[in-house]
Amino acid sequence: MNTIFRLALVILVLFTSCNKFLEEEPASFLTTDQYYKTEDQIQAAANGTYAGLNMPFSTEITVAASPVYALEYMTGYSKRPRPSGSADDQFLLLQNIENSNSRFETWWNSTYIPIENCNSFIANVTETKVVSEEKRNRFLGEVYFLRAYYYFRAVRLFGSIPLKTEPTQNLNNILIGKTPIADIYNQIVSDLQFAENAGLPWTDKSGRVNLGAVKAQLAEVYMTMAGYPLQKGATYYQMAYDKCMEVINAGEYSLFTTYADLRNPAKNNEGEHLLMNQRDQRNAGSIIHFNFMPYPEPPEPVSVIPNFGGAMAPTMAFYQSFAENDLRKQEKQFFYNVRYVGDAPGKQNPFIYKFWDDAAEETSRSGANFPLMRYADLLLLCAEAKTMIDGGSTGDVAAIDAYYAVRKRAFPTLQKPANITTDEVLKERYWELCFEFHTWFDMLRTRKAFDVENDRIVDLIGFKAPNHVNAFREADLFWPIPLSEIQANPNLK
Template sequence: MKILKKIEKPMKTFVKLSALTVLLLSSCTKFLEEEPASFLTTDQYYKTEEQIHAAANGTYDGLNMPFASEITLAASPVYALEYITGYSRRPRPTGGDDDQFLLLQNIQNSNGRFETWWNATYIPIENCNSFIANVSQTSVVNEETKNRFLGEVYFLRAYYYFRAVRLFGSIPLKTEPTLNLDNIQIGKSPIEEIYNQIVSDLQFAENAGLPWTDKSGRVNLAAVKSLLAEVYITMAGYPLQKGANYYQMAYDKSMEVINAGEYSLFASYADLRDPAKNNSGEHILMNQRDQKNATSIIHFHFMPYPEPSKPVSVIPNMGGSMAPTTAFYDSYAADDLRKQEKQFFFKVSNTPFIYKFWDDEAEQTSRSGANFPLMRYADVLLLGAEAKTMVDGGTTQDAAALDAYYSVHKRAFPSSKRPSSISTDDVLKERYWELCFELHTWFDMIRTRKAFDVENDRIVSLIGFKAPNHNRAFEEKDLLWLIPLAEIQANPNLK
């Protein structure tokens, strides 16, 4: 059933871990739209298959929560995940909250960006916990249907925790729904314990009977295995440093996705922007948007900006949150197809801007409903190749790893020859170029503790590296985001 189908909304309890109140939170119906039609507690809900389906839809809300737009022109908390890397600039002036990430200066835990990302973790996790606790015991639906819904929700809980533990480090681990006000000031859990829970949730989802693909945009088996590969390669690196065995597990899991043959790279980069190809082909998991009910901020706010005297959009005065630094843009080879006009970028007065997520339909309607990619097959190919280079000591001649790397590289350089070996640095550079501005780069930087010195074409240590748009070099204190001040004030256990 397509996620956008209209279903009555449930209400589910959640606890914001810092708060002293238990609130009722609505789920999405169309997965995307409308205010709740009624206020129901969990003991009144989960009584029909339709209600269970609606509740499952509601657990997807956290995928979009960081993409919230703000009153400030072209501002959103999600942009911070690219600003912090130092490879992007903001064409429009901005306030202090964004500048702290853009310039890497004076970052404070009162910054509202931290609060949004924190809420985007624990609000949807509480919804997941409520769903799992209630649906695990239900007999309303048959076992096959129940397991598939549970598989989706276990995946989503793992996804939210994985996103948060990489950003904030040691955080509260909570896997039961909140039923009253007792014991809500939960302390932090060890990072490894959180990762173990993530793996456990994904292993449940892996065996839940999910299909390899799902054109409607629901969680599928490829997304589960792809996320496991990324979790394993992260556990192999920093901060846990589990090493070779986990790199091997990341390689093996990536190969399961690759060898399944259910996904393939698009023939052209334009296909990445084709709405007819959403949730298929190269797109493993996307943030689902809808032009009528749940618009996307990416086209008009994230991208087009050039001043009204040189308009490139029907709404030339709204965008300007994100553009590549000149140094990052120049790091692409001149003959890299990704650098060609209107592939990943476009230029105005010789200044580069992002074109990667351009929405042609939005230019006709002034509203964008374009999905945003969360997991792409290109990412999985490069994860597998990187993992194998690490297993083999930094360089590999493994045929499958070479094929995985080369398939991504060859699309950018059609006349290139298949290499006889690749290094970890080769793959990391390819990840910077291929996955730019898709919210992957910062996570790559902190798990590898490496950065791309684009001005000198080399991979270097992250600590001590000054990125193109930053005012200073990275320090150890920059590797984890700050737990929001409001959360610490409400819950001293978070200090």
């Protein structure tokens, strides 16, 4: 059934109140004519628009399978230690990708279901007098940001898709055709600019959308518009650089001193974290910890539930691209090494430790937040933007400082360089942001890849990544619209 048709039948989910706003469970169902009547209802409806952040992290019946891993499998720098089926192999091997793959349907629904919630909220709250103007604008700022976030994620994955900014009222407008990519980006920018001026605080310890996340997202949007597929060039690189500098100069964010702090729940939603996927082991557990463990033998300490593991690990080629003295490569920083069944005596394989959850080893359930936007990402975007403005390298002090802050944490004795190049910054992004589901988006906007075996940045088209059997083609750059959607809506062909 067509997603937009389904949305015409969807009724608003009302969430109960509790301390952490994204740990809530459905309590009842109401239609919109009964809703938005009280501040609590408006708050609950705003909370519901966050659901799309987690939808790609859903699990399937098969063990350690989740649509979110497709973003990293697609890059070719990761492997799946646990045996995989066709749905994952299409990405893991870059081979025979079909529009009937269920992963595409989940990503599509992760766009349009939360966007329908956003559209309903905007339509019903924009003129409301139920809350003060200040509260109303802050609620709207969060929701406009989230609508932009969902569209930005989807337009990069699928290319030209339907643009829908009004809630579905009846069945007369459900067969919507594709919208030009440039128009979708214009809407994304417009939504983010609204959020930017909505009175949001710079930071929010509860995990709600904040001004830092809005400006950082706008910077990444400008970077993407400067690159592919729109290729707007220097003007947009400058806009991205300026937006990054607004966040840097605000002084509200800073890199953590150690990589262990990235895993410290006491530091959730502060410091380096601009935006996180909020999780709770009681009501909304995280799939990451157990899925990233080795399969079938667990590491030390022995996990309570080891059999969920084997979803993703780095290829040896990518792991070895880190310098030996890079702190991120040291044991139990970004990775850890372990022997598992089938290995020869003495052999060990690297696995991802970046998101290890100590508490899960005690409870058998993980409630760890997952980082969606980090300050390190923004610092590297700042540096990259300036190198592009200056023709491939720059001596700009602010750009060098941004790059050096990230690099020095990995190499504490490193001296600050006098110049940096685009390729140096891109490599740093591959290392620093690995397995956070950013790399494929970087590859798409730059049309570049990291040839880790030869330590060089190369053109994406024609490059065969370590875990792939085929080189990248133009046809691989946009995912196909799900077959079920095309069958229901001929305008999507």
